[in-house]
Amino acid sequence: MTALNRIPIAERDVQEEKLPLLQVRGLRTCFESHYGSVTAVNELDLTVYPGEVLALVGESGCGKSVTAMSLMRLVEAPGRIESGQISFDGRDLLTLSTQEMTELRGAEIAMIFQQPKGSLNPVKRIGSQIAEQFERRRGMPHAKAWKLAVGLLERVGIPGAAEKAKAYPHQLSGGQAQRVMTAIALALEPRLLIADEPTTALDVTVQAQILRLLTERCRSHQTALILVTHDLGVVAQVADRVAVMYAGRIVEEAPVETLFANPSHPYTRGLLNAIPRGNHYSESRLEEIPGTVPVLGRNPEGCGFADRCQASYAGRLNQCSTQTPPTTRIAQGHTTRCWIYHSGDAQ
Amino acid sequence: MVYYIIHRILIAIPVILGILLLTFFIKAAIPTDAVTALYEGQVTEGEAAEAIANIRAKYHLDKPWYQQFVIYVSDVARGDLGESIRTRQPVMDEIGYRYVNTLLLTFSALAIGVSVGVLSGVLAAYYKDTWIDVTATTFSLFGISIPAFFFGLVLILVFSVWLRWIPVIGSGWQGLILPAFCLGLIEAAPLSRIARSAMLDVLGRDYIRAARAKGMRESTVLFRHALPNALLAVVTIIGLQVGNLLGGAFIIEVIFGWHGIGELAVQAIQWRDFTITQAVILVGAGTYVLVNLIVDILYAWIDPRINLGT
Numbered sequence: 001m002t003a004l005n006r007i008p009i010a011e012r013d014v015q016e017e018k019l020p021l022l023q024v025r026g027l028r029t030c031f032e033s034h035y036g037s038v039t040a041v042n043e044l045d046l047t048v049y050p051g052e053v054l055a056l057v058g059e060s061g062c063g064k065s066v067t068a069m070s071l072m073r074l075v076e077a078p079g080r081i082e083s084g085q086i087s088f089d090g091r092d093l094l095t096l097s098t099q100e101m102t103e104l105r106g107a108e109i110a111m112i113f114q115q116p117k118g119s120l121n122p123v124k125r126i127g128s129q130i131a132e133q134f135e136r137r138r139g140m141p142h143a144k145a146w147k148l149a150v151g152l153l154e155r156v157g158i159p160g161a162a163e164k165a166k167a168y169p170h171q172l173s174g175g176q177a178q179r180v181m182t183a184i185a186l187a188l189e190p191r192l193l194i195a196d197e198p199t200t201a202l203d204v205t206v207q208a209q210i211l212r213l214l215t216e217r218c219r220s221h222q223t224a225l226i227l228v229t230h231d232l233g234v235v236a237q238v239a240d241r242v243a244v245m246y247a248g249r250i251v252e253e254a255p256v257e258t259l260f261a262n263p264s265h266p267y268t269r270g271l272l273n274a275i276p277r278g279n280h281y282s283e284s285r286l287e288e289i290p291g292t293v294p295v296l297g298r299n300p301e302g303c304g305f306a307d308r309c310q311a312s313y314a315g316r317l318n319q320c321s322t323q324t325p326p327t328t329r330i331a332q333g334h335t336t337r338c339w340i341y342h343s344g345d346a347q
Numbered sequence: 348m349v350y351y352i353i354h355r356i357l358i359a360i361p362v363i364l365g366i367l368l369l370t371f372f373i374k375a376a377i378p379t380d381a382v383t384a385l386y387e388g389q390v391t392e393g394e395a396a397e398a399i400a401n402i403r404a405k406y407h408l409d410k411p412w413y414q415q416f417v418i419y420v421s422d423v424a425r426g427d428l429g430e431s432i433r434t435r436q437p438v439m440d441e442i443g444y445r446y447v448n449t450l451l452l453t454f455s456a457l458a459i460g461v462s463v464g465v466l467s468g469v470l471a472a473y474y475k476d477t478w479i480d481v482t483a484t485t486f487s488l489f490g491i492s493i494p495a496f497f498f499g500l501v502l503i504l505v506f507s508v509w510l511r512w513i514p515v516i517g518s519g520w521q522g523l524i525l526p527a528f529c530l531g532l533i534e535a536a537p538l539s540r541i542a543r544s545a546m547l548d549v550l551g552r553d554y555i556r557a558a559r560a561k562g563m564r565e566s567t568v569l570f571r572h573a574l575p576n577a578l579l580a581v582v583t584i585i586g587l588q589v590g591n592l593l594g595g596a597f598i599i600e601v602i603f604g605w606h607g608i609g610e611l612a613v614q615a616i617q618w619r620d621f622t623i624t625q626a627v628i629l630v631g632a633g634t635y636v637l638v639n640l641i642v643d644i645l646y647a648w649i650d651p652r653i654n655l656g657t
C-alpha cells in the first residue's frame with residue numbers, strides 16, 4: 001500500500017502548545033428502550049488540536065458512531081445526550097440554540113458518514129447535493145454554486161466532473177460515492193472533519209486515495225480530523241494520536257508511535273497482539289480478542305473489559321468488577337483507564 | 348424519456364381495446380332487447396316487423412358480432428358514440444359538456460385531496476406521537492370509514508341548511524365547492540396515511556441525517572430532501588385512487604346535482620339508454636387508463652432510478 005506523508009514527531013510536539021479546537025468532557029449519550037437505558041457513550045473525554053488526525057478505534061458496537069453523532073448533536077430518538085460538555089473553539093455546543101447549531105454544522109464541523117451510498121439523496125443530482133450548501137448557506141446563485149460543486153468534484157478526483165455532477169447517486173460506484181461525500185464535507189471548509197469509517201467498503205487503492213485527500217487537507221488548511229476506523233493499518237499510516245474506545249469509554253489515548261510501541265491498557269494490548277506481525281496492518285481487524293463485547297448499560301459499575309481481561313488477577317479482580325477505573329496519565333500525552341496503572345495514592 | 352412514454356402508450360393500447368370489447372358487450376348484458384328499447388311506444392304492431400328489420404340493418408345488428416365490433420371501434424375512433432335512445436341526440440353532444448364538468452369536479456377534488464392529504468401526512472410523520480399526529484390520524488380514519496354519500500349529506504346539512512353559506516344546489520363555481528371538498532377530503536384520508544408512513548420511512552434514512560449534517564434547515568430537510576422521496580409512494584397511490592375518485596364522483600354528482608357524467612349515467616340506466624351507458628363507461632375507463640399513464644410518466648420523472656431505456 002502507498003505510504004502516506006507523515007509529519008515528523010518533533011513538529012507534532014508543538015501541537016501541545018496550540019489551543020485545542022475541540023474539547024469534550026464527560027460526554028454521556030444514552031438510548032432508552034423497553035429493556036431500560038443503554039449508555040452508548042460514557043464519561044468520554046476527548047481533545048482535538050487544529051491540523052491533527054485523531055484516530056478513534058474500537059470494535060463494532062463500542063460507540064464510535066454514537067460519539068461522532070453526539071459531537072454533531074445529531075443523535076436521534078430514542079438516543080439522547082445526557083450530560084457533558086463539547087467545547088468547540090470556546091463555545092459549548094450543548095448550550096447552543098438549534099438555529100446556532102444548524103449554522104455550525106457543515107460550516108465549522110462536517111461529517112463523512114459510514115454509508116456513503118445511503119447518505120446521498122437518491123432523487124437529487126450529486127451536483128446539487130454539493131451546490132445546495134453554497135446556495136442555502138452562502139446565498140450564492142445556482143449557476144455559480146454549481147460551478148463550485150463541479151470544481152470540488154474535480155478536486156476529490158472524480159473524472160469528467162462536469163458530466164458526473166448531473167448523475168444520480170445510484171449511478172456512482174462506492175468509491176465515487178465516498179468521494180462525493182468527501183466533497184460535500186469539504187465544501188464549506190470546516191475546521192473539524194469527522195470521518196466515520198470513510199474507507200471501510202472500499203478497495204485498498206481507493207482507500208489510500210481518500211485517506212490522502214483527507215490528510216492533505218489537514219496539513220494544508222489546519223483542519224482537524226477525527227478518523228473513526230476499525231483498521232489499525234490505517235491508524236498506523238495516517239493518525240497523529242489514537243483514542244481507543246471500549247464499551248462506550250475511551251480506555252487509552254496516546255500519540256500513535258507510543259501506542260504501537262508501548263500499549264498500556266490490556267484491551268489495547270489484546271488488539272495489537274491480534275495483529276499479524278510485519279507491516280501487513282491493513283488486513284487486521286479488531287474483533288479477534290476472545291469473549292464478547294458486554295451489553296452496554298447492564299453493568300454500570302466496574303471496568304467494562306474486566307470479563308475479558310487477561311491481566312486481571314486475584315488481587316485486582318474485586319476492584320476491576322466493582323469500580324470503574326479512573327483515567328490515569330502515564331506519560332506525556334499518554335493516558336489509560338486501568339487499575340493496573342493506578343497505584344491508589346498516585347494522582 | 349420519449350422512448351419510455353411511447354412504450355407506456357403502446358402498453359395502454361391493448362387495455363383500451365379490452366375496455367371497448369367490454370362496453371361493446373354491455374348491450375348483451377342489458378335485460379331489455381336493444382331493438383325493443385329503441386322502438387318502445389313508437390310504432391304499432393303492424394309496422395313493427397318491417398321497421399325492426401330496417402333498424403337491425405341500420406344499426407348493423409344483422410351482422411356477426413365481430414363485424415359489429417369493428418364498426419363500433421371505428422365509430423368511437425371517429426368520435427361517434429352513437430345517438431341517445433331517448434333524446435335521439437348524438438351522445439357526444441350530451442356527454443361532452445358533462446365530461447368537462449366531471450373532470451372539473453374530480454381534478455378539484457384531487458387537488459384538495461393531494462394537498463390536504465400529503466401535508467397532513469408529512470406533518471403527522473414529522474410530529475409523530477404528538478397531538479398533531481393523533482389529530483391527523485383520527486381524521487383520516489374517519490375519512491376512510493365514512494361513505495361518500497353520507498359525508499355529502501352531512502356537508503349539505505351543515506353548510507347549506509344550518510349555516511346557509513352555500514345554496515344546496517348551486518351553479519357554476521358555487522356548485523362546485525361542496526362536492527369538490529366532499530370528494531377531496533375523502534380522497535385525502537388514505538393519501539394522508541400513505542404519506543405519513545412513507546415519510547416515517549424516509550425520515551429514518553441516512554441521507555436525511557446527512558442533510559442535517561450539512562446544516563440544512565429543518566424545513567429544507569423536510570420539504571426538499573424527505574418529501575420528494577416520500578412522494579414516490581404517494582404518486583403510485585394517486586393513480587390507483589383515481590378509480591375510487593371517479594366512482595365517488597358519480598355518487599357525489601347525484602347528491603349535489605352536479606351535471607357530470609355520473610349523474611347522466613344514473614339517468615341513462617333508469618331510461619335503459621344503453622348507448623349513453625356504454626359511452627359513460629367507455630369515457631370513465633378511458634380516463635382511468637389515461638391518468639395511470641400520466642402517473643407512470645410522472646413517477647419516472649420523479650425517480651431517477653427507473654430505467655427509462657425500457
Ligand SMILES: Nc1ncnc2c1ncn2[C@@H]1O[C@H](COP(=O)(O)OP(=O)(O)OP(=O)(O)O)[C@@H](O)[C@H]1O
Nearest residue numbers: 031038040059060061062063064065066067078296
Ligand atoms: N438507534 C439506536 N437505538 C438503540 N441503541 C443504539 C442505537 N444506536 C446505537 N445504539 C447503541 O449504541 C452502541 C454503539 O453503537 P455505534 O453505532 O456507535 O457503534 P460503532 O462503534 O460505530 O460500531 P461499528 O463499528 O459497527 O460502526 C450500540 O452497541 C448500541 O447498543
Ligand SMILES: [Mg+2]
Nearest residue numbers: 064065114196
Ligand atoms: Mg459505526
